[in-house]
Amino acid sequence: MTSNEAARARKERVDAVRNREAVLAAADDLFARSDSPRGVSMDDVAAAAGVGKGTLFRRFGDRTGLIRAVVEARIEPLRQAVEEGPAPLGPGTPPRERVPALLDAVLEFKLANRHLSLALEEAGSGSPYRTEYYQWWHATLRQTLDRIPGHADSGFTAHALLAATRADLVEHLAGTEGMTGERVRADLAAHVAKVLGG
Amino acid sequence: MTSNEAARARKERVDAVRNREAVLAAADDLFARSDSPRGVSMDDVAAAAGVGKGTLFRRFGDRTGLIRAVVEARIEPLRQAVEEGPAPLGPGTPPRERVPALLDAVLEFKLANRHLSLALEEAGSGSPYRTEYYQWWHATLRQTLDRIPGHADSGFTAHALLAATRADLVEHLAGTEGMTGERVRADLAAHVAKVLGG
DNA sequence: TATTTAAACGGACCCACGGTCCACATCGTA
């Protein structure tokens, strides 16, 4: 597959690669610094990356595409861990243990990348629910829930549990409200436990 | 109070009242019709209400203020029912019965006013969590949860439960995904039951 | 009813921002 594509298409230019990475790094940095995602404009990113605006849109399509790419880069290791890693995140984990682990991982990611996650969720075009990113978490969580005997409504439950980790809620609790990350994690864990019954 | 103010300040002008109502009606209508809240601009509202743009901003401050006012008008009866109505919404209801009723009411409202709720939640300035609207639901729900013996984390639980009724989630389920309103309500009810334990 | 006054009005105007366009630069190849 990959080799096919590589063989068919001409190799990616080295300057293109350099620019793409500069843009991703600049965007990551800017989002991390600014208070609100809206405070980061595409011009800002272009300027910080030392690149023209056109380049930015050529590579990433639109603002949402750029944000997605940045998130993608950040979340890659976690995705790997969930898809083929060891317990408690990997697919071999018993479901009653994996569900809390997955949600805790999501929450930790959002705590560690607050502004970025916020940016992704409020990225204009379409709801967060249509993104590949969300769909993947939802599908994974749902499948795991389905493996718990006697558990119904796994689809809705997965949505409801993920909703408890929404970026703006996390930001509200950990930012505005001043809760520590640990406290939020503990509260989420307790909540998940309730939902799983026991 | 009210009479004092009325006595001190000049009476509100009749044209002002008429315009305010025209704007609210026009906005309500436009949001209900349009597919996405972003499809409704302030100019659109002004034009539909037969009013100048300046008037609009003078009355409502900004776009968010306008949306809030429209929602406020729509939700008034529900608020009344929760604050001083009979069971199952009113304050006299036993908490184990009231919590599901409150959440179902929230969900029903969002189902009946999908676009409007969506508009409110994605209204730019600040997170939804800082609005008086959300704070009130959260406080009410939290207090009710606190009356259930042995229930901890009422603050987080209230957030988590309300998160399961987020407008964009509702829109995704009932709109994109094609679920009926009744189905969503049933799923939410089941979820709430799990959280309350039983 | 005539006069006065301040609240309300409306739409021209401003500007920030996402996104497009295209003349020009640069890379990889022959």
Place this chain on the structure above:
DNA sequence: TACGATGTGGACCGTGGGTCCGTTTAAATA
């Protein structure tokens, strides 16, 4: 070195939220 394909950058555009201010008009006053 020459040449096509790919990439670049920044001037430019449209849209939409929000402001400004000269004009209108309802209400208080005489």
